[in-house]
Amino acid sequence: xxxxxxxxxxxxxxxxxxxxxTPIIFATLGEILSERAGVLNLGIEGIMLMGAMTGFLFTxxxxxxxxxxxxxxxxxxxxGLLMALLSVNLGLSQHVSGxxxxxxxxxxxxxxxxxHFGSPTVPPIVEPFKQVTxxxxxxxxxxxxxxxxxxSLTYIAWLLVPAMSILLYKTNIGLKIRTVGENxxxxxxxxxxxxxxxxxxxxxxGALMGIGGAFLTLAHQNMFLIDxxxxxxxxAIAMVIFGNWDPLKGTIGALIFGFMxxxxxxxxxxxxxxxxxxFLMIPYLLTIVALIGVSxxxxxxxxxxKPYRRExxxx
Amino acid sequence: MIRFRIIxxxxxxxxxxxxxxxxxxxxxxxxxAIPILLAGGHLWKSxxxxxxxxxxxxxxxxxxxxxxxxxxxxxLAVAFAFRAKFWNIGAEGQLLAGALTATVFxxxxxxxxxxxxxxxxxxxxxxxxxxxxxxxxxxxTKLKVDDVVSTLLLNYVMVHIMGALLxxxxxxxxxxxxxxxxxxxxxxxxxxxxxxxxHMGIIISFAAxxxxxxxxxxxxxxxxxxxxxxxxxxxHFGGINTTSVILWTALISGGLAGLAGVGELCALQxxxxxxxxxxxxxxxxxxxxxxxxxxxxxxxxxxxxxxxIVGAQTMSRMTGVPTYIAEVIQGMxxxxxxxxxxxxxxxxxxxxx
Numbered sequence: 001x002x003x004x005x006x007x008x009x010x011x012x013x014x015x016x017x018x019x020x021x022t023p024i025i026f027a028t029l030g031e032i033l034s035e036r037a038g039v040l041n042l043g044i045e046g047i048m049l050m051g052a053m054t055g056f057l058f059t060x061x062x063x064x065x066x067x068x069x070x071x072x073x074x075x076x077x078x079x080g081l082l083m084a085l086l087s088v089n090l091g092l093s094q095h096v097s098g099x100x101x102x103x104x105x106x107x108x109x110x111x112x113x114x115x116h117f118g119s120p121t122v123p124p125i126v127e128p129f130k131q132v133t134x135x136x137x138x139x140x141x142x143x144x145x146x147x148x149x150x151x152s153l154t155y156i157a158w159l160l161v162p163a164m165s166i167l168l169y170k171t172n173i174g175l176k177i178r179t180v181g182e183n184x185x186x187x188x189x190x191x192x193x194x195x196x197x198x199x200x201x202x203x204x205x206g207a208l209m210g211i212g213g214a215f216l217t218l219a220h221q222n223m224f225l226i227d228x229x230x231x232x233x234x235x236a237i238a239m240v241i242f243g244n245w246d247p248l249k250g251t252i253g254a255l256i257f258g259f260m261x262x263x264x265x266x267x268x269x270x271x272x273x274x275x276x277x278x279f280l281m282i283p284y285l286l287t288i289v290a291l292i293g294v295s296x297x298x299x300x301x302x303x304x305x306k307p308y309r310r311e312x313x314x315x
Numbered sequence: 316m317i318r319f320r321i322i323x324x325x326x327x328x329x330x331x332x333x334x335x336x337x338x339x340x341x342x343x344x345x346x347x348a349i350p351i352l353l354a355g356g357h358l359w360k361s362x363x364x365x366x367x368x369x370x371x372x373x374x375x376x377x378x379x380x381x382x383x384x385x386x387x388x389x390x391l392a393v394a395f396a397f398r399a400k401f402w403n404i405g406a407e408g409q410l411l412a413g414a415l416t417a418t419v420f421x422x423x424x425x426x427x428x429x430x431x432x433x434x435x436x437x438x439x440x441x442x443x444x445x446x447x448x449x450x451x452x453x454x455x456t457k458l459k460v461d462d463v464v465s466t467l468l469l470n471y472v473m474v475h476i477m478g479a480l481l482x483x484x485x486x487x488x489x490x491x492x493x494x495x496x497x498x499x500x501x502x503x504x505x506x507x508x509x510x511x512x513x514h515m516g517i518i519i520s521f522a523a524x525x526x527x528x529x530x531x532x533x534x535x536x537x538x539x540x541x542x543x544x545x546x547x548x549x550x551h552f553g554g555i556n557t558t559s560v561i562l563w564t565a566l567i568s569g570g571l572a573g574l575a576g577v578g579e580l581c582a583l584q585x586x587x588x589x590x591x592x593x594x595x596x597x598x599x600x601x602x603x604x605x606x607x608x609x610x611x612x613x614x615x616x617x618x619x620x621x622x623x624i625v626g627a628q629t630m631s632r633m634t635g636v637p638t639y640i641a642e643v644i645q646g647m648x649x650x651x652x653x654x655x656x657x658x659x660x661x662x663x664x665x666x667x668x
Contacts, residue, residue, distance in 0.1 A: 042463065091321065092653050095402060095463065099600055100653060104646025107639055114637035115354050234467040241461060277479035284468045284475075291460045309321060 011146035013262050018150055019220060020265075021251075021258025023048070025157040026212030027236035028243070028250040029164050030076075030205035035240055036168060037201035038181040038303035039087055042098025045233030046105030047079045047206055048213030053109040055214025056224040057116060059126045068126075069153070069214050076210020077203045079105055084199040091307030102233075110226055128222040129153065151219040153211070160208070164247040177201060181301035184308040194308050209233070231284065238287045242294050245301060253290065257283050324662040331659060336605070336612065339655040340619060343648040350643050356636040368629020369622040375629075377511040381583070382621035385410070385592070387520040388575035389599025390606060390613040391527050392444075396568035398531070398608050399540040400547065401452060401561050405466030406572040407596025408473035409444035413573025414580045415477055416443035418485065418587040421498030421580065432501035437519075437577055444573020445566035447473065452565030456558040470596070474589075481589060495587040504582035516578030521614075523571060528610040530567075540564055572596060601649040607656065620645060 027044055034041040041047075051072035059068030079101060086097035117124055132155070134148040168174040179187040180197045188194050212232075217224050235257055243250030264279035344362070351361045369379045389406045396403035403409075417440040424432045451469060454460035480486075481493035488496070504515040531537040542550040543560045551557050579591050602620055606612030627641035 086650065086653065090654065090657055092657055096604055096653060097650075099404065100604075100646060100649040103597060103601055103649060104643070107642025107644075107646045111350060111354075111637055111639040111643050114639055231468065231471045234464060234471075238464045238468065241464065277475040277482065280478070281472050281475035284471045288454070288460070288465055288468050288472075291464065292454065292458050 009266065011143070013259070013266055014143055014146040015149065016262030016265055017255060017259040018147065018154055019258070020261035021254045022151070022154045022157050023212040023215045023220070023232055024236055024239060024254035024257055025161065025251050026153075026208045026215065027233055028239045028254050029157075029160055029247055030208030030212065031236050031240045032164065032168075032205075032243075032245055032247055032250055033177070033201045033208070034080075034205040035304055036181045036245060036301055037177050037198045038184060038301055038306065038308070039083070039198055039202055040094045040098060040237075040305055041080070041083055041101075041202060041205060041209075042095060042237070043079060043083050043101030043105065043206075044098075044209050044236060045229055045231070046102030046109075047076050047209040048216075048229045048233045049109045050075050050079060050105045051210030051213030052217040052228050053113050053213075053224055054210070056126060056217040057112070059218060060124060065127070065129060065218055068218055069211055072210040072214035073207040074210070076206035076208070076213075078206075079210075080202040080204070080206020081199070083206070084202040087307065088195055088198045088202070091309050094305050094307070113224055123223045123225070125222045126218065129219040151215070153215050153219055161247050161251045168247065178301075181303050184303045184306070188308075198308075209236075212236075235283070235287055238291055242287070242290045244294065244299055256290075257287065260286055320664045321657075321661045322664050323660065327659050332607075335655050335659060336607070336615070336652065339605075339652040340648065342655075343644060343651045346647050346651065347640070347644050350640055351634075351636055354636040354640070356630070356634040361630050361634050361636060364630040364633045365626035366622070367626070368633075369626035374511055375625065377508060377513045379618070379621045379625045380517050381512045381514070382625050383617050384514075384517045384520045384578055384582075385575040385595045386598055386602055386617040386620050387614060388523060388571050388578070389595045390602030390617045391520075391523055391599075391610060392568045392571035392575070392603075393599045394603035394606060394608040394610065394613050395527055395531075395540075395571065396448075396564055397603055398544050399560060399564040400544040401455070401564050401568070402463045403448060403451070403466050403565065403568050404463055404600060405448060405451060405469050405569075405596070406575075406599045407592060407594065408466070408470035409447050409569040409572035410576040410579075410592050410596050411470075411473045411477055412447040412569075412576070413440035413444040414576030414587060414591050415473075415480065415485075416440055416573070417502075417577040417580050418495050418498065421502035422485075422496050424502065425499050427501075429501040432499065433504070433581075436498075436502045436581060437574070440573045440577035440580075441570040442573070444576065445568075445570035448565040448569025448572070449562055452562050456561050477587070478589065481587060485587065487586070493589050497586045498581065502581055503585060504578065506582075512583065514578070514582035516574075516582045519574060519578070523574070524610045524614050527571075531610065536560070536563065572599070575599075598645060601645050604649055605652045619648075 027048060031041060031044055054075040055068040055072035058071035059065045083097060083101050086092045087094045129151045131149050132152055138144045138148040176192045176197055180192060180194050184194045216228050239250045239253035242253040260283040267279055268276045348358055351358060368375060370376050392406045393403060417436045420436045420439045451462050451465040454465050455462040485495045487494055507513050539555050539560050542555055543557050547557055575595055580587060584591055602613055602616045605616035623644050624641045627638050630636055631638040
């Protein structure tokens with residue numbers, strides 16, 4: 001037992017934590033952006049799957065992995081736009097429109113994949129991202145090599161966390177977004193375009209979700225499987241609540257999930273007697289437990305779930 | 316400049332409730348031409364095989380009912396929960412809980428009198444689904460945990476519980492596959508029509524429509540659930556025990572989904588396998604919305620969906636369009652229906668400035 005907890009195990013675990021957290025960080029940031037503007041986007045799971053499929057398909061066809069990531073972001077934006085059309089412009093129930101997007105995008109992802117690849121016995125693969133070792137930083141003893149040998153997308157995710165915090169808390173745009181999420185009527189009164197703000201947040205949030213999905217088929221794995229997302233979109237929704245709609249706290253949640261996911265993979269590979277399904281279950285269970293802890297003090301954006309229609313106040 | 320504004324309209328007459336879903340289905344079928352053409356399928360041939368495959372022969376027609384049965388139950392499960400604004404997105408996990416529990420009883424009740432076996436299996440499956448659904452209901456009412464997220468996450472927990480058991484204690488002795496032993500014969504649903512798979516579960520699911528309709532319309536519980544769904548605070552101040560209403564709603568909703576799992580196990584598979592449900596729990600959400608949360612609406616929308624799912628297989632075989640077109644059509648149907656429902660309450664006014 002003791003030899004599995006050596007340095008190699010721990011540094012492997014750190015690396016795996018960062019890898020497994022990356023898609024959740026992207027998705028959580030995307031969801032925070034949408035929810036801060038007042039729209040719960042339950043389309044996230046489907047958008048991630050479409051991102052995963054599109055990223056894979058474009059990388060496979062063009063040979064350029066960054067083009068794949070770009071395509072995944074574009075598809076995420078399109079689906080974010082569709083979500084905006086349903087839930088913002090038409091003011092439909094956010095719960096139902098989001099679930100509709102997820103179901104539609106899930107079907108579409110599998111449909112397009114089958115259309116393009118048929119049903120091969122051996123799934124097609126792409127040349128995935130290579131891990132990049134950052135000079136200097138990787139020299140830090142113990143954690144350095146594990147922490148700073150990552151995929152480019154992981155580094156981008158790290159940079160996006162402070163970027164999102166600055167956007168939301170330090171810029172004029174962020175102030176507008178938060179006002180629209182907290183008090184749409186007030187925002188409208190002072191001349192902020194509620195519909196446009198919510199739409200743009202959903203569109204760019206969708207792009208992040210799409211990239212999060214693409215990470216799974218272009219870095220974590222090198223093929224597209226139907227269950228590749230495996231509920232990570234829903235986990236991201238939970239992380240938004242866990243992190244109190246704050247990018248940094250949400251990322252901490254994503255890292256905890258990534259740690260559990262990484263631990264589960266490591267423990268599987270050392271061959272413990274406990275069935276591996278028990279480990280697979282743990283991240284989801286812990287997410288629920290975490291929600292119990294935070295639900296009492298959660299600071300939900302006051303305008304969340306409420307469609308905004310000017311007419312309804314007598315216009 | 317032309318501006319569009321969405322404004323409230325006068326309530327539509329009663330016939331609209333029938334016409335609008337039909338119109339939504341027609342529009343969905345027209346929109347389905349896009350994926351069919353993208354897949355290079357011949358349009359009219361595809362539509363022909365879609366409907367011929369589902370309704371064209373006696374066997375196919377009965378298969379459509381076989382497919383409708385779990386969809387009807389999960390659709391009712393979701394509709395019943397949504398009516399009380401209990402956002403149960405966990406019908407998939409509750410279905411699996413039902414199938415799993417039914418397997419445990421169905422495999423091990425060999426020494427019991429035969430007439431006891433099937434009722435026990437059915438009740439156990441119902442209760443398992445209901446209890447699994449009551450976890451998020453308890454979390455919602457007692458600890459204020461968001462029900463959308465908890466029901467969704469519990470689906471994955473249940474998948475892994477099933478995996479752990481199918482690779483462990485429930486695994487068929489000598490098998491290396493994740494599958495259970497076969498259930499005993501007394502636990503199988505009787506087949507009601509020769510040369511088909513038309514089974515007792517179909518009757519159960521149709522009976523469930525009547526029962527849910529009765530609960531909704533004729534009982535105080537149905538009234539209370541509606542009140543909780545319309546305005547939980549008002550219901551609370553009106554003296555309704557909202558916690559108990561949500562818990563009972565969850566129990567019945569999860570139970571219905573559990574019955575869908577029992578049906579798949581006892582009428583079709585006869586042993587538990589990992590992919591016992593191709594996502595019936597998720598389809599149930601669309602079906603419930605398409606049926607406007609009304610039991611009779613759910614009945615028709617589940618029949619429509621099973622036509623699409625069964626027909627898509629024939630269509631795929633004859634025209635080469637992937638069977639996943641069924642999922643695409645389901646997703647489109649939901650969105651079209653949502654937009655149509657919106658226009659029962661609102662209309663667009665065009666303004667020129």
